[in-house]
Amino acid sequence: MVSSVKAVKGAVVFDLASQPLRDLNQFLHGDLQGIKGVTVENPDGAHSIAVGMNAAVQVDINGHAGYYAAGMNQHASVVVHGNAGPGCAENMMSGRVEVKGFASGGAGASAHGGLLVIQGDAGLRCGISLKGGNIVVGGDVGSFSAFMAQAGTMVICGDAGDGLGDSLYEAVLYVRGEVKSLGADARFEPMGDTDIATVKQLLADAGLSHKASEFKRIASAKTLYHWNADSKQTY
Numbered sequence: 001m002v003s004s005v006k007a008v009k010g011a012v013v014f015d016l017a018s019q020p021l022r023d024l025n026q027f028l029h030g031d032l033q034g035i036k037g038v039t040v041e042n043p044d045g046a047h048s049i050a051v052g053m054n055a056a057v058q059v060d061i062n063g064h065a066g067y068y069a070a071g072m073n074q075h076a077s078v079v080v081h082g083n084a085g086p087g088c089a090e091n092m093m094s095g096r097v098e099v100k101g102f103a104s105g106g107a108g109a110s111a112h113g114g115l116l117v118i119q120g121d122a123g124l125r126c127g128i129s130l131k132g133g134n135i136v137v138g139g140d141v142g143s144f145s146a147f148m149a150q151a152g153t154m155v156i157c158g159d160a161g162d163g164l165g166d167s168l169y170e171a172v173l174y175v176r177g178e179v180k181s182l183g184a185d186a187r188f189e190p191m192g193d194t195d196i197a198t199v200k201q202l203l204a205d206a207g208l209s210h211k212a213s214e215f216k217r218i219a220s221a222k223t224l225y226h227w228n229a230d231s232k233q234t235y
Contacts, residue, residue, distance in 0.1 A: 017041070125147055147165075154173045191217050195217050
C-alpha cells in the first residue's frame with residue numbers, strides 16, 4: 001500500500017491535491033482484498049482517474065474528472081460526483097460507472113459490457129461503436145451517438161441530436177424525447193413487451209423513474225449489412 005494513503009470509515013482516501021495520480025492508479029491496480037472502498041478527493045479534472053481497474057470495489061470521485069475516467073473498467077463500481085470529460089468508461093468490460101453530472105464526447109465508446117449511467121446530458125458520439133455494454137442517459141445526447149453500435153442497449157431519457165444510430169448493427173436504442181434525425185440505416189420500430197421490460201429494468205438500475213412505455217425503439221433496418229454495388233445503395 002502506498003505509504004501516504006489514509007483510511008476513513010473503512011474507505012481508503014486519496015487527495016489528489018497532495019498525492020500524485022500515479023500513486024492512486026498504482027494502488028487501484030494492486031491487491032485490493034479487504035478494501036471496502038476508495039475515495040478520491042480534489043480530482044480537479046485530472047485525466048485517466050481509475051482506469052484499467054480489475055477489482056470489485058467502490059470508487060467515489062468527489063469532483064470533476066477529465067479524460068477517460070474509469071476507462072477499461074472491469075468489476076469496479078466508479079461514481080463521478082461531478083462532470084466527466086471525453087471518453088468516460090471507454091472500452092468498459094464490466095462493472096458500473098456513474099456520472100452524477102454531465103459527460104463529454106465519446107462516453108461509453110466501445111464498451112463491451114457493464115452499465116454506464118449519466119444522470120445529466122452526454123456529448124457527441126455517446127456509445128460510439130458500442131459492443132455489448134448498456135448506457136442510460138438521464139438527459140440529452142449529442143449528434144452521432146451510437147454510431148456503428150454493434151451490440152448492447154442505450155436508453156436516452158431526453159432528446160437526441162443529428163444522426164442517431166448511424167450505421168447501427170445489433171444494438172438497440174430507446175429514446176424518450178425527440179430525435180433530430182436518424183442516421184443511415186436506423187429506423188423506428190414498434191415497442192414490444194420485451195422492450196418495455198428491458199427499459200424498465202435499466203431505468204431501475206439507473207435510479208430513474210420514467211415510464212418505459214414513453215420510450216421509442218430504434219434499431220437497424222439492416223440494409224447496409226451486405227453492400228451490393230449493383231443495387232445503387234447509398235450511405
